[in-house]
Amino acid sequence: MKTCVISFPDTPHAPATLPEGANLSETLTVMNSPMLFGCRAGICGTCLIQVEDGYERLVPPTAEEQEALEVYAPGNPKARLGCQMRLTVDVAIKKIRSA
Numbered sequence: 313m314k315t316c317v318i319s320f321p322d323t324p325h326a327p328a329t330l331p332e333g334a335n336l337s338e339t340l341t342v343m344n345s346p347m348l349f350g351c352r353a354g355i356c357g358t359c360l361i362q363v364e365d366g367y368e369r370l371v372p373p374t375a376e377e378q379e380a381l382e383v384y385a386p387g388n389p390k391a392r393l394g395c396q397m398r399l400t401v402d403v404a405i406k407k408i409r410s411a
């Protein structure tokens with residue numbers, strides 16, 4: 313099975329190796345990542361992240377995710393909702409606060 317590595321620069325968390333296509337909200341926890349999840353449905357914005365490396369190679373956000381990103385991270389072209397993103401390439405992410 314192909315795997316992808318998700319890293320968390322500037323945090324004490326070690327990079328995590330996950331199966332390709334992994335749903336982050338099902339595979340990451342407070343123990344293995346700095347990410348937090350709330351609704352897991354693309355609504356609350358708790359899982360807002362900035363993809364520092366690998367953004368361009370990810371599957372683009374759906375219209376629904378894009379709509380939420382315009383509310384939670386207006387003007388940030390590298391923002392994603394972790395719960396809506398499928399891990400298909402290696403990425404480095406940072407948790408960001410919503411606007």
Ligand code: FES
Pocket residue numbers: 348349350351352353354355356357358359360393394395396
């Ligand atoms: S956990 Fe609510 S938007 Fe991702």
